[in-house]
Amino acid sequence: MISIQGIKKRFGEHEILKGVDLEIPPNKITVILGQSGQGKSVLLKMIMGLLTPDHGNILLQGQDLRDLGHDDRSQYAKKIGMLFQNAALFDSMNVEENVAFPLREHTKYSDAVIRETLETMLNDLGLPDIYQKMPAELSGGMRKRVGLARALVLKPEIMLYDEPTTGLDPILADSVDQLILNTGQKFGITSVVVSHDIEAAFKIADKIALLHEGVILEEGKPEEFRKSKKPFVQQFILGKAGEGFIG
Ligand SMILES: Nc1ncnc2c1ncn2[C@@H]1O[C@H](COP(=O)(O)OP(=O)(O)O)[C@@H](O)[C@H]1O
Numbered sequence: 330m331i332s333i334q335g336i337k338k339r340f341g342e343h344e345i346l347k348g349v350d351l352e353i354p355p356n357k358i359t360v361i362l363g364q365s366g367q368g369k370s371v372l373l374k375m376i377m378g379l380l381t382p383d384h385g386n387i388l389l390q391g392q393d394l395r396d397l398g399h400d401d402r403s404q405y406a407k408k409i410g411m412l413f414q415n416a417a418l419f420d421s422m423n424v425e426e427n428v429a430f431p432l433r434e435h436t437k438y439s440d441a442v443i444r445e446t447l448e449t450m451l452n453d454l455g456l457p458d459i460y461q462k463m464p465a466e467l468s469g470g471m472r473k474r475v476g477l478a479r480a481l482v483l484k485p486e487i488m489l490y491d492e493p494t495t496g497l498d499p500i501l502a503d504s505v506d507q508l509i510l511n512t513g514q515k516f517g518i519t520s521v522v523v524s525h526d527i528e529a530a531f532k533i534a535d536k537i538a539l540l541h542e543g544v545i546l547e548e549g550k551p552e553e554f555r556k557s558k559k560p561f562v563q564q565f566i567l568g569k570a571g572e573g574f575i576g
């Protein structure tokens with residue numbers, strides 16, 4: 330689905346990515362693990378087309394991102410939904426306006442069709458009857474779900490999640506993990522989750538990759554990953570790979 334090939338990226342003196350190769354399989358959940366500052370968010374932004382690599386290619390269904398013209402690029406952007414860490418809702422808009430926003434920006438749907446799309450989406454995510462609520466009135470879990478509804482409303486083929494459970498209490502984190510699982514299955518979406526949470530990764534991932542010192546140090550199915558012979562991977566699994574897991 331997404332093929333990441335030999336990606337390098339430098340900011341000033343600092344080479345963050347030193348040749349990242351990763352295959353992201355379709356309709357599965359891939360979790361990219363790594364300590365803070367390893368370049369996980371940078372990698373997601375490249376998949377999103379918001380940052381360009383210095384070297385290497387990102388192919389989506391065989392098509393190189395850089396070969397796309399302006400129109401194709403906006404088509405591409407519509408295929409990808411992203412849930413940022415803070416859900417990033419518009420505070421001055423109610424739930425209905427927030428979720429309808431991408432539809433009003435990118436489609437010519439009538440009000441009736443928009444309303445129907447919203448109803449289905451909010452019901453699917455367990456959020457009926459909150460159309461008129463403002464973001465400030467919502468719990469953290471509801472905000473996440475509204476953010477997810479807004480990301481899903483254009484029916485993306487790919488969902489990117491940047492640290493979806495960071496800062497949430499364990500119960501809420503669990504329900505967000507469940508939501509990622511259900512969303513992937515229900516909508517047949519290719520999901521990429523960036524996380525430092527090894528336990529959650531084992532719960533939701535079909536594939537795990539560990540980004541460390543600019544390269545993918547280990548990757549595989551969760552049971553393969555768990556059996557890695559690399560000392561750093563074992564340290565990471567045991568939670569002993571040093572501080573700074575947040576980010
Ligand atoms: N636009 C940017 N300009 C300069 N440095 C950046 C930029 N984006 C990220 N970085 C740096 O790249 C490194 C990796 O960042 P990031 O991808 O956010 O790490 P992670 O998400 O793994 O915690 C950090 O040292 C960060 O400061």
Ligand SMILES: [Mg+2]
Binds near residue numbers: 369371576
């Ligand atoms: Mg990050």
